[in-house]
Amino acid sequence: MSAVVIGVGVNELVAAHYLARVGQRVLVLDHGSVTDETATGWIPPRVVRNLELERAGLVIQSHDPWVAAALPDGGRLELWHDMGRSVEAIRRLSPRDAEKWPEFCTRMAQLAGVLEALYTAPPPDPLTRAWRDFARLAAIGFGIRRHGRRGVEDLLRVLPMPVADLLDDWFECDALKGVLGAAGIMHARHGPRASGTAFRLLHEHVGNPAGVFRQPRSNVGRVLQGLPGVEIRRGAEIARITVREERVAGVVLADGNEIPALVVVSGLDPRRTLTELVDPGWLDPAFARTVRNIRCRGVVARVALTLEREPGFSTLVVAPSLDYLERAADDAKYGRISAAPYLEARSDRSRGGGGHCVDVHAQYAPYALAGGGWNDTCRAALGRAVVECLAQHAPAIAAATVEQSVHSPRDLEQVYGYPEGQAHHAELALDQAFWMRPVPDLAQYATPIRGLYLCGMATHPGAGVNGASGANAARAIARDLARRRNA
């Protein structure tokens, strides 16, 4: 086998298919952990084109309205793909903010465009000496300058900014700022007043039309699994990645079978890949330490509710103000579950076997709880708090809930292999982004072990962009393979 890919997530499958297309015999190992088949996130058009995903049945479900935020008086603030409809919705709360909405959307879309250019290729190395990287850096620089002085200023100013400050600059309406601010903290331990959270708002915006600040969902996972060209082996639990003479030799499965490979591509998180599956003796101990210190810090619990009747919404966000979000984050800072959590609920008719299902993203529920670990009491309390909180805005839910299941960050680590329950594998913050994602020495997808690559969500650009890490990794691998052939 010339290449073995570990994992059947979107990035892993994209990497596998790209490698198959440059002539590699690829085996994908489903290492046993569950993957989410409906993936959230934008898919770069180039990946859709290259892998002909539309022909294979790709369906992007972008909700309209893309967000429905609960208002304290029981109403909703709904924002739409159509700019005019959003302006009207905002006008009911603040005519001033409604005036500003179109310009805000244009400015943010410009900035997101810059990120999009960065996301669809391996990150340029700022200390590069290679002509190719240098040219890319220059191209990006000129791309930014194209937006004029204001564009450059916006970028330099906004990226490191607290999302709360950015939104306070523009708007006065708490509900609007709350629902936008929430995009800046999703899956991060920071609150909206932490620097770098404005970058996260833009990250959620990349790939979407102006005025849409939530990523769409799609069936890309299922489509990729059905795509011919690579072999997928189910239930193949990986025991370790074997290394000989500082070069990857293959993988050993839990049943003792060894699969030799020239290239191993891991979609698992770097910590698991490099310090558990690889014998860490192959790594510089200083490097192993930086890998272990990659910040993960999961803060999201997933609560699944089964209802006997319609919940009365298709999506519902509880993020009524920036203060509300900051207070929710304050609890997490000290290892407590938020007394009043930030929630994103989505009802799912397709699941639940007759009943109605509501999936809730509940933040903050820190991985490491102060004063003891996660147990059934914590889980039940969180479930109750989530139902109570939703019921304030959708009263039908309290009586209709027949079952609740709570996945704490610890459970997510167990079930999905998220390190510390972090769905992004490595917290997405400015210091763990671009050519520093997850750490500078791993940003080009290659690892210090020759032939071993990373393609998971901890690599650039990471979570929220479906398949970009996989495609970028495959490009880096193909380049190395070509170089080796020519050598």
Place this chain on the structure above:
Amino acid sequence: MLKTTPFHGRTAPLCASHAWRRWAGYVVASSYELTHEREYHAIRSAAALFDISPLHKYRVRGRDAARLLDRVVTRDVARAALGQVLYTPWCDAAGKVLDDGTVARLDETSFRMTAAEPGLRWLQDNALGLAVAIEDVSESTAALALQGPASRAILQQLTDTDLADLKYFRITAARLREFWVTISRTGYTGDLGYEIWVEARHAEAVWDALATGGAPYGITPAGMLALDVARIEAGLMLIDVDYVPARKALLEAQTSSPFELDLAWTVNLAKEQFVGKRALVREAQRAPQWQFVGLEIDWDALERLYAEAGLAPQLPGVAWRTSTPAYADGKQVGYATSGCWSPLLKKYIALAHLRSPWAAPGTLLELEVTIEHRRRRAAARVVKKPFFNPERKRA
């Protein structure tokens, strides 16, 4: 606050000179008498007793203990016999020496490592994924070095363990009077000698036993000044003096690989993995740029230079540790890092780093000397280390 060693209750009253120095956060004697000369001669003609407790000591235990040490050091620990002691350097990922010390195999899964620099964190970093327990026993273990031709006879009266069976660089558990100790046939003098490792609470009792038992043989407590002369004669390098450990280096040029320190014999490139291997494999394919050698300063030349100043030759009373340029054909080709007058060999000797083309034994060089405030150059010759290598060391 400087700490005192477990022997301080014994060494302090003996230290007539009040010449204390710092070593790894402890105070130890530079010399006990007003000059170190008698202490030096005890090393070479009787027996000298050193307090070496300030060494950093680590106990490494567990199924993967040998694997951990093999990851860290350059020598092959897995193949070390039970009771064997290895002298070895260890490197960073760039193959530059971090420290040097010993690894003693106490049993199948238990080792004691000694180090000049604190090394717990480095050991722990390297222990990732291994079943091993690392314990810093620097404070709980006291250590003495008994060095000199009479050391075996002194020690033998105090123990039933037959020391004739204890070969060079081996270690054994033994009862010394009523105390359990470990005795290793190791040292820093290049002479017949032993190091005795004992729980700190028994330290003074063991000192007393040795002092009493050694009295008929002329046992002499000795300090660091005497040791410094002996270790130069033995050609043994000293961290911070003869090389800069990679972690303290301000420039890459200040770091040294084991090959540049004449330690190629300690580097086992056949080992599957160890920190720095990749860099050292590459370096092994080239010749090292630098070598660490012995220098002998020509007596006649030195005498002439002093005569020109109207003086008889003046010799350094204690070993010096200042970097001193070495020249060939008028240009600098290296530097000496420590040197002394060897009272035993009656030679002026030094340890030096030289660029490889000038490092072969027999090469003629000039070493800078300062005579009456003027810089002069004295003829010197590259010689094989060690300068002094008595048969009794290994016999």
